[in-house]
Amino acid sequence: MFVAIRNSPRDYAWGSITEIAGFLGAAPSGGPEAELWLGAHPGSPARIADPAQAGGASDLAEWIAADPEAALGTELGDRARLPFLLKLLAAGGPLSLQAHPTSAQARAGFAREEADGVPIDAYDRNYKDEFHKPELIVAVSDDFDALSGFRPLGEVREILEILRAADASDAAPAPGALDLLEQHLEAGLADTVEWLLRDGRGEDTGQAVWVVERVVRLARSREAQESAYADSFATVVDLSGAYPGDPGIVISLLLNRVRLRRGEALYLAAGNIHAYLRGLGIELMAASDNVLRGGLTPKHIDVAELLDVLDFTPIAPPRLEPEQPSPGVRTFRPDVPDFVLHRVEPGAGESSVELDGPAIVLVEGAPVALAGERSRADVERGQAVYVTPDERRVVVRGDGVAWIATVGREASAG
Known part of the structure; x- marks a missing residue:
């Protein structure tokens, strides 16, 4: 089943005035538009356009909680959690310097703050959940500037x-x-x-x-x-x-200054200190809200915890080269099972991607037609759909670009 989803851009101060609206083909709001979240993260779950498709649920988080097997499939349904979050990110100015913990650090930190009774929304709370938050960013604008990792x-x-x-x-x-x-x-x-x-x-x-x-x-x-x-x-x-x-x-x-050209990617593993500076990108990450900040922000900085999380090993800019498994498909596959990102541009023909679980498709530039094993959908520029795992594959036709976020094979296998 292809389920149309939508959301409203988050208005963080560093957001661009025009970039997200331009991608969506919509009129700018007049204020900063920083991130469009497409996923089931409780901070801003994607809304379901036709709740009747999802048993009456109004958003992805509600649907997954009510019927995880239908929404996620048998492999992920027992965990009742979508492990990835897809974002359209538009940096009109610099974000804070930050890093994210490993799974073990997140579990320990979350348990510690729960035991200490720190409110989940407290100013000085570090760990909002028990999960790691590796990230992938692919440039959509001609240039995307970032800081990433120690030089x-x-x-x-x-x-x-x-x-x-x-x-x-x-x-x-x-x-x-x-x-x-x-x-x-x-x-x-x-x-x-x-x-x-x-x-x-x-x-x-x-x-x-x-x-x-x-x-x-x-x-x-x-x-x-x-x-x-x-x-x-x-x-x-x-x-x-x-x-x-x-x-x-x-x-x-002290950090690598990176300029991505359109279609180039960075993969930010646990412990990587980074900040996005300027540009429009597709961001895909593990569905977590654990952020340790390290400057360029008025928000809380826990220096001791940050130092424990940071990887101080000097590295080259952590670019991630895509696989090209078939014509029109470029696949960004990091070393974690939580997510994989496919960029599909079929041109005059058709291109297809096999799925190992649920997926989210966001369309850029022009309309596309999508087909799975059970159903079809026509998706306009700037629109998004959630794909249930029983579709098993997505075939793309049309002049647009389909960004397909899904899980890795290990995640689907449990």
């Missing part, structure tokens, strides 16, 4: 040398700030991040604030703006405008 240490040293050259040519040199930063870097990335966050926030701020101010000044220099790391220094300047004085500004220089 190789050689790059960090090169950036520090550029800052020293800029400081030496400054009208008022202050090498002490860079000396202080280097001392912490020599002690390790974890020491540096902890010092910046503890010393650079709140009322009792210390020397980290001076370092942030100095790095922002030097990032505007000719040496920085004409260097091989010009994009990273430009990001420092941009972040200082959005979050003046925030220690996350300096942390950004």
Whole structure:
């Protein structure tokens, strides 16, 4: 069964004014539109257009709770939970620096906060559920900018040398700030991040604030703006405008600055510190709301818990190359069973995707016709449908692009 679903974009302040409306073919609301959630997450479950298709349920969460076997199939129905959440994300400005826990960390953290009696909606609550939250983002806009993972240490040293050259040519040199930063870097990335966050926030701020101010000044220099790391220094300047004085500004220089072109993807595993900066993307993640923040935000930052969750191993930008199993199909398959994303563009012919469980299809650009083993549906630009697992496959025809989110084989096998 193909069940039409819809939702309203969430109006977080960092959202774009036009990007989601443009994708949907709708008139802009006039305010920021940040994320369109398509899934059963209780924070914003997708609404069912025709409740009669779902036993009278008004949204996916209600339907799954009432009839998990029909909505999820026999493999997932006993858990009564859709393991993934599909989002259309539009960043008009930078999101907070953040990381997500492993499954074991999430279970332990959730149990600990439950035992301590921390209200689920408390300002300082870290764990809203017992699940991990790996994420996949695929660029839909021509460019999508992000920070993701700690840079190789050689790059960090090169950036520090550029800052020293800029400081030496400054009208008022202050090498002490860079000396202080280097001392912490020599002690390790974890020491540096902890010092910046503890010393650079709140009322009792210390020397980290001076370092942030100095790095922002030097990032505007000719040496920085004409260097091989010009994009990273430009990001420092941009972040200082959005979050003046925030220690996350300096942390950004420790991270990979990534630019995705349309159709390129990043996979953010547990422990990866990241922030989306600008652009429109399809985001697919495990259905969780566990976020440990690390700067660029007025929200709560639990430094100790963040340090436990973060993976400080330097890496290259964690791009995920798609498989191309058949003409018109590109499959993004991360190393977790919770989700798989297919981008299907059939062109003049037809393309098909085999399903291992339920799926959600979001259509981009132009209408498509969908067919499974039991039913069919015509889906317009910007519309979405939930696909029950008894369809077993989705055949796509038409001029549009079908983004198909579904579960991995291990998840469907339980």
